[in-house]
Amino acid sequence: xxxxxxxxxxxxxxxxxxxxxxxxxxxxxxxxxxxxxxxxxxxxxxxxxxxxxxxxxxxxxxxxxxxxxxxxxxxxxxxxxxxxxxxxxxxxxxxxxxxxxxxxxxxxxxxxxxxxxxxxxxxxxxxxxxxxxxxxxxxxxxxxxxxxxxxxxxxxxxxxxxxxxxxxxxxxxxxxxxxxxxxxx
Ligand code: ZN
Numbered sequence: 108x109x110x111x112x113x114x115x116x117x118x119x120x121x122x123x124x125x126x127x128x129x130x131x132x133x134x135x136x137x138x139x140x141x142x143x144x145x146x147x148x149x150x151x152x153x154x155x156x157x158x159x160x161x162x163x164x165x166x167x168x169x170x171x172x173x174x175x176x177x178x179x180x181x182x183x184x185x186x187x188x189x190x191x192x193x194x195x196x197x198x199x200x201x202x203x204x205x206x207x208x209x210x211x212x213x214x215x216x217x218x219x220x221x222x223x224x225x226x227x228x229x230x231x232x233x234x235x236x237x238x239x240x241x242x243x244x245x246x247x248x249x250x251x252x253x254x255x256x257x258x259x260x261x262x263x264x265x266x267x268x269x270x271x272x273x274x275x276x277x278x279x280x281x282x283x284x285x286x287x288x289x290x291x292x
Contacts, residue, residue, distance in 0.1 A: 113138045144216045148188035149176020150224035151260060152201050157241035158264070159226055161196045163253055164237045171253035174221060174260065175199075177235075189222045197239045199230035204273075208260045211279045219256045223273060255280050255288040 108131045111118050116135035123130055123139050131140040151174055152159035160172045175196040179188040186203055193201050204223035211218055232239050242248075244265050252258045259278065267273045 108140060108142075111136060111138055112140065142216075144213075144218050146179040146185065146188070147176050147217055147219045147256075148179045148185050148192060149174050149219070149221050150189045150193045150201055150203065151207060151221055151264060152193060152197070152199060152224045152226040152230075154226040154241060157243050158247075158261070159197060159199065159230060159239065159241055160247075161232070161236040162238040162240075163235065164232070165235050168253035170237070171251050172248050173253040173257050176219070176221065176257075185220050186222065189220070189224075193224065194233075196233045196236050197230045198233050199226055199239075200228040201225060202227050206275055207273060208256070208263060209275065209277045210256050210259065211277075212256070212285075213279065214282045214285070219260075221256075221260050255284055258288070 108118055110116065111133035114133060114136040116133055118131040118133050118140065120129050121132055122128060123132060131142070133140070159175070161175055162172050163169050175193040176189070177192040177196070179185065183191070190201060190203060193199055201224035204225065206220060207223045208219065208221045230239050247261060249258065252261070259280070263276045264273070
């Protein structure tokens with residue numbers, strides 16, 4: 108952030124009085140511009156023994172496979188956001204189940220929330236997808252998944268499926284996890 112969204116003057120990045128971390132401060136109008144993590148809501152749509160993945164048509168990670176997920180909008184619930192993203196990216200309707208993975212990514216200020224879901228309709232590539240398809244476990248393109256959050260969610264799912272029990276998995280992705288996933292290039 109360079110300029111104040113309230114008055115247009117230059118902002119400064121510094122710790123406000125009584126605070127414990129730096130914020131964007133406007134000395135002209137006194138505004139403090141707080142920034143907080145963003146929630147990425149999505150689903151793990153299942154039909155029979157297969158799961159639905161979308162091939163990304165947009166950056167980042169264009170051409171890689173992901174679960175339908177995206178940034179939550181104001182005024183919606185996490186469940187509404189995950190169903191909307193599934194509708195937008197996979198043109199699919201789902202019956203939502205329980206929250207399945209909650210993954211903190213503190214180094215990029217995101218929180219992923221992926222819900223279990225049953226696929227209830229046809230599906231097709233939405234605006235942000237090149238292709239949408241169902242995959243059995245042995246068909247999952249593990250080397251072509253878009254993000255470590257997606258890999259982790261799918262790994263939990265196929266492991267839990269052996270027991271037929273799908274508890275909530277809460278975890279954190281660290282910069283080291285991310286480097287391991289993307290390589291150091
Ligand atoms: Zn200002």
